[in-house]
Amino acid sequence: MRQKFGYLALPLLMAAALTTQARADGETIAVFTKNQTNPFFQTVRVGADNMAKSLNAKTLQYIPTKPDSIPEQLSQIEDVVVKKPSAIVFTPVDYKAMVPGVEKINEAKIPVVNITDRSAGGKFLSFVGADDYSLGLETARFLLKTLGGKGNIVIIEGVKGSLTNVDRVRGFNDALKESAGAKLLASQPGNYQRLQALQVMENLMQSNSQIDGVLAANDAMAVGAIEALDGANRKAQVIGINGTKEAIDAIKSGKLLASGDYNGFAQGCLGTMMAIRSLRSQPVINEIVLKPTVITKDNYQPFDVPLEQRTCPTFEDAGKLSAK
Amino acid sequence: MTDITKNDIAPPRSFLSQDAIQVFYRLLAALLICAVLAVLSDSFLSLGNILNVLRQASLTFFIASGLTLVVLTAGLDLSVGANVALSACIAGTVIHTTGSPALGILTGLACGGIVGLLNGIMVTALRIPSFIATYGMLWVLNGLTYWYMAGETLHGFPAGFRQIGSGYLFGLPIPVYLLLVFLGVGTLFAQRTIWGQEIYAIGANPVAARLSGIPVARRLLLVYAVSGTMAGLASIIFLSRLNSAEADIGESLTLPAIAAVLIGGTSLFGGVGTVFGTFIGALILTLVLNGMNLLSVSANWQPLVTGIIVILAVWLDMKTRRRAQ
Numbered sequence: 290m291r292q293k294f295g296y297l298a299l300p301l302l303m304a305a306a307l308t309t310q311a312r313a314d315g316e317t318i319a320v321f322t323k324n325q326t327n328p329f330f331q332t333v334r335v336g337a338d339n340m341a342k343s344l345n346a347k348t349l350q351y352i353p354t355k356p357d358s359i360p361e362q363l364s365q366i367e368d369v370v371v372k373k374p375s376a377i378v379f380t381p382v383d384y385k386a387m388v389p390g391v392e393k394i395n396e397a398k399i400p401v402v403n404i405t406d407r408s409a410g411g412k413f414l415s416f417v418g419a420d421d422y423s424l425g426l427e428t429a430r431f432l433l434k435t436l437g438g439k440g441n442i443v444i445i446e447g448v449k450g451s452l453t454n455v456d457r458v459r460g461f462n463d464a465l466k467e468s469a470g471a472k473l474l475a476s477q478p479g480n481y482q483r484l485q486a487l488q489v490m491e492n493l494m495q496s497n498s499q500i501d502g503v504l505a506a507n508d509a510m511a512v513g514a515i516e517a518l519d520g521a522n523r524k525a526q527v528i529g530i531n532g533t534k535e536a537i538d539a540i541k542s543g544k545l546l547a548s549g550d551y552n553g554f555a556q557g558c559l560g561t562m563m564a565i566r567s568l569r570s571q572p573v574i575n576e577i578v579l580k581p582t583v584i585t586k587d588n589y590q591p592f593d594v595p596l597e598q599r600t601c602p603t604f605e606d607a608g609k610l611s612a613k
Numbered sequence: 614m615t616d617i618t619k620n621d622i623a624p625p626r627s628f629l630s631q632d633a634i635q636v637f638y639r640l641l642a643a644l645l646i647c648a649v650l651a652v653l654s655d656s657f658l659s660l661g662n663i664l665n666v667l668r669q670a671s672l673t674f675f676i677a678s679g680l681t682l683v684v685l686t687a688g689l690d691l692s693v694g695a696n697v698a699l700s701a702c703i704a705g706t707v708i709h710t711t712g713s714p715a716l717g718i719l720t721g722l723a724c725g726g727i728v729g730l731l732n733g734i735m736v737t738a739l740r741i742p743s744f745i746a747t748y749g750m751l752w753v754l755n756g757l758t759y760w761y762m763a764g765e766t767l768h769g770f771p772a773g774f775r776q777i778g779s780g781y782l783f784g785l786p787i788p789v790y791l792l793l794v795f796l797g798v799g800t801l802f803a804q805r806t807i808w809g810q811e812i813y814a815i816g817a818n819p820v821a822a823r824l825s826g827i828p829v830a831r832r833l834l835l836v837y838a839v840s841g842t843m844a845g846l847a848s849i850i851f852l853s854r855l856n857s858a859e860a861d862i863g864e865s866l867t868l869p870a871i872a873a874v875l876i877g878g879t880s881l882f883g884g885v886g887t888v889f890g891t892f893i894g895a896l897i898l899t900l901v902l903n904g905m906n907l908l909s910v911s912a913n914w915q916p917l918v919t920g921i922i923v924i925l926a927v928w929l930d931m932k933t934r935r936r937a938q
Binding site for chain 1: 907
């Protein structure tokens with residue numbers, strides 16, 4: 290009996306699915322990222338475009354012309370509320386300061402997915418992001434394992450007080466606490482800038498004759514530190530975070546030990562996927578915190594592919610990618 | 614009233630002697646910082662660290678040296694950092710595509726110079742205040758660079774080219790030679806040439822300068838072009854030292870360059886200051902960061918200490934200047 294009913298229901302369901310699919314096509318997804326300068330957000334945007342294309346939707350990119358500008362993102366939100374896109378994929382330039390902006394989106398009843406930096410307030414239908422703390426923890430653990438659990442370590446920090454930096458550095462420090470043989474020589478600011486990291490490293494090498502490991506809170510600073518080490522003909526194992534193309538090249542050539550994959554491409558893909566799925570009344574995963582992947586010389590190949598040629602994870606993959 | 618007039622048309626020589634006193638105070642301040650750091654850190658006075666500080670100061674100095682001339686005319690160039698970023702990205706692309714560092718260097722210098730010239734045209738022909746003209750230029754350059762780089766990074770340059778920023782010659786880093794050359798040329802140009810003296814005169818009183826037959830517009834054009842070209846030079850040093858370029862390098866370069874000029878005693882009101890003072894200004898900024906790294910001062914305190922030093926330096930300057938007058 291149930292079987293027979295199933296046969297009847299199947300074509301009905303399929304027809305329903307097809308019509309909703311057809312009717313729902315062509316949504317416009319407004320994608321908000323923090324700046325045009327950090328390669329990470331370029332990967333987010335390509336991921337979002339990629340997913341939207343495969344689902345027959347469109348994206349509109351909103352990027353502050355002045356990097357991470359709070360007033361500019363706020364006025365972009367005001368513009369978007371007037372324009373009324375089908376849904377929004379949102380990275381706040383500042384996780385606290387943008388809360389009123391998110392509330393404006395909520396008031397306008399536009400569905401919104403939060404990606405990358407978790408907003409301190411507002412209603413989101415889903416969050417997709419990486420876990421900075423475990424990225425810091427896992428990359429630092431990998432460095433310490435390579436060094437045999439001992440050695441003199443320096444940390445080069447990002448922008449003080451930024452969400453990513455606080456969590457990454459906390460992860461570094463917790464990993465260091467696990468290795469009794471490791472000694473933290475210094476934890477100095479490089480503000481995510483390669484020139485500043487290079488100069489900090491040059492200075493630290495003056496007062497420390499033996500540095501075995503460098504934990505940099507992003508790839509640009511890691512590469513800056515490597516340039517300083519090269520310039521002084523010294524060797525140390527260096528790790529970065531973000532998994533940028535530059536970092537992959539440096540891992541390939543053996544200059545960089547490893548980079549934590551922040552996986553902007555997947556964040557862009559999955560954020561956009563969740564937004565479109567909710568518009569089409571399909572199930573949505575409310576929280577995807579991507580598992581930290583440490584990119585090393587043994588597993589860099591999948592990351593060594595041009596962005597445009599990468600493929601987005603499927604909905605089934607999404608569950609597996611999540612740490613929780 | 615008579616006093617001001619007397620000052621305005623005073624012969625250039627008097628600026629020199631007043632500036633000499635200012636430079637002396639600055640040197641004293643730098644030495645004081647050195648003495649404190651030498652006591653606090655064993656590694657500070659090592660030859661390696663001194664060369665280190667000089668090399669680090671050089672990048673800020675290159676940008677700030679050209680900027681000094683602009684400030685001497687009572688102008689400001691806010692676009693220098695953005696100019697460095699665009700010039701670096703374009704020079705880097707030229708080196709990547711042609712494989713010729715020489716061509717890349719020329720392109721970088723030309724790009725910087727052209728931007729400077731455009732600033733000069735806006736200030737002279739269009740009579741836009743320099744603060745606004747170069748602020749607008751900053752946005753134009755940022756826009757161009759962001760669009761051009763599209764979030765990518767340029768990296769990996771020929772070893773020969775890398776020597777400019779990271780190489781050594783007779784035990785001294787190559788940027789330090791360049792620093793000495795431009796310090797010498799800049800000082801001689803400002804203090805010992807007619808053009809240099811005319812620049813001081815324009816800054817002190819543009820009306821008087823024009824009335825006394827100085828081609829004000831042409832000198833201003835020159836000054837902005839020099840500032841842009843020095844940004845172009847800085848972009849080459851940056852590229853070859855860092856082995857990479859990205860769109861957002863400019864932001865962290867502009868304010869330290871302006872700070873170096875001001876700490877160095879060049880007045881925002883024009884007519885007073887020296888290129889040598891700017892060198893000391895760049896040195897003081899670098900020393901402070903170097904010292905905090907050597908002493909492992911917490912990342913939390915570094916911006917605060919830098920800020921206080923900048924304010925103290927300018928305050929001391931005002932005080933000594935008043936006394937000198």
